[in-house]
Amino acid sequence: MQLTRPDLARILDRSAAERPTAELGWLDAPPARARVLRERVVLGPDATVDDVADALFGWRIHRGAGLVIVPSGPADVGVTVVQAVRAGSLWFAAPCRVIDVVRTPDETGFTYATLPHHPETGVESFRVLRDGDRLVFEIHAVTRHDFWGSRILPRVAHRVQDRVTRGYLDAAGLSPGTRPGSP
Template sequence: MASSVPSPSRLTYPEVGATRRWPLPAGYGHLRVRTRVGDGPEVFAAAGRAVLDWRMHRAAWVTVRVRGHAAEGQTVVVGLRVGPLRFRAPCEVVWTVTDETETGFAYGTLPGHPECGEESFVVSLERDGSVWLTVTAFSRPAVRLTRAVAPLVPLFQRAYARRCGRVLRRLAGGG
């Protein structure tokens, strides 16, 4: 299994890599959304590629400024738009996994991100042949605006995670 967690760098939180473990760290809002993507190794491979090459993100309400596939230490700037508001959300890929049953990554927040925390996107091939996307996150507001709308943030995060699952199902040909 190819997976590792780098040491903290410019990240805005100390619990780097915590989306690989359970329970998630205290003091944050938590999110875990699982969506069935399809069945079989072909769907698993296609879904994993769509996650690692950022196609899933680009097809699911966000812009992504990054070079190449998701790789540890890579900086990515995710552009979010909520109504008339636009957010620039700089992140760093903090871990990746690519093996026979899991493919994905997590990114953590960098200075300038409206939230503080980490989010992972992992495609798994289960023993029964089903393929799932699991989005796991822990976060808390980092700026005045996100503190002001804090009750709405989990609703947006959950909607985005579900959207990622639907988009990935389409991209991977899972139905």
């Protein structure tokens, strides 16, 4: 937490050798006192798996959610990303590592886990899924408060997480090729 925008490139360099603080298994078996969040949005009739996946793997959905990000590359297993979000007059940096990638005709996406110095400990999964004849974008997160500020003010931490999640959902719905009438 700081008053000025964090140096994300420096944090990315520092985070390169760090190990994730949570495991993929948290999505199926959340630890005690974890917050489980699962949200989804039905994408427009012109949405394609490829368009939304390109926006997701290229980090455009994260940028579209209002995050400032510096990734070490397109989303793939082992890629590190540092995100920054502003809450009031404070900035929070959140380093993560991609730990799982899925690419099938009916499900495409990735999961990342938090790294040390992230305000939370947890995992978050982003998926583009076929649901019958519809295409949906789904977020599934399991987190625990790690930062002293989020432990003292959990409602504020939840509001920030909810705001960013809504941003992801909105950005997925506005990805190229997902707007009604787009080519």
